[in-house]
Amino acid sequence: PQEKTLNQVLNDMLSGLKIKILELKGFTNPWGSYSHKFGLSIISDSIEVLRLQCRKTFELINIEAEHLKEMQTPGSHYCLYHAQFAQSAEHGSFVYRKNDPPGKLARILARGCPELDICNGLDLNILRKESEDDDWLAVLGDHKGKGVDSDDSTHCHQCEYHSKETERRRERD
Numbered sequence: 001p002q003e004k005t006l007n008q009v010l011n012d013m014l015s016g017l018k019i020k021i022l023e024l025k026g027f028t029n030p031w032g033s034y035s036h037k038f039g040l041s042i043i044s045d046s047i048e049v050l051r052l053q054c055r056k057t058f059e060l061i062n063i064e065a066e067h068l069k070e071m072q073t074p075g076s077h078y079c080l081y082h083a084q085f086a087q088s089a090e091h092g093s094f095v096y097r098k099n100d101p102p103g104k105l106a107r108i109l110a111r112g113c114p115e116l117d118i119c120n121g122l123d124l125n126i127l128r129k130e131s132e133d134d135d136w137l138a139v140l141g142d143h144k145g146k147g148v149d150s151d152d153s154t155h156c157h158q159c160e161y162h163s164k165e166t167e168r169r170r171e172r173d
Helices: 006-016 104-112 124-130 136-143 157-172
Strands: 021-024 038-043 049-052 058-064 070-072
Touching: 006 038, 058 104, 104 136, 124 136
Parallel strands: 021 049, 038 058, 049 070
Antiparallel strands: none
16 A cells, blocks of 8 residues: 555545544654654644644644634644744754744634634634734734643743843843
8 A cells, every 4th residue: 555644644534524623643753754844734624623732743834724713732832923933953943033023833824714713722803803904913923922832831932032032132232
């Protein structure tokens, strides 16, 4: 039998079943011949709740789930604003940029999940109300540090790093 990629397995499974709740966990090792990270793509017209256990071996690169209402990323140490932030080989998992741009996950979710209401406890409907055009992504920067689903949900590692690095640079200059 021909080996399938994880994305092929998920696509086959999700296109044939009307799954409402999907939980993916235990991806501690890369799937197949990937040596570092692999991109996960989820396409479903039925998923309403997605629990995606975060690991360093993969990232969500695409999601098309028009009925997704809630997403949880157990084990994540990043807020929704910083989730899937560009990492630096030079500085480990953190990178300093003065303008502190968002990570990729929020943009992926905004594009592919129009009905998403909750992400790691962060109520996106509140953000929609804050926005002039009902766009939660437009005001997400005002909510840095929120939407963290880990044992210590009081802070985001990237927010903490950026704050400390900004202060360190101020003291140096």
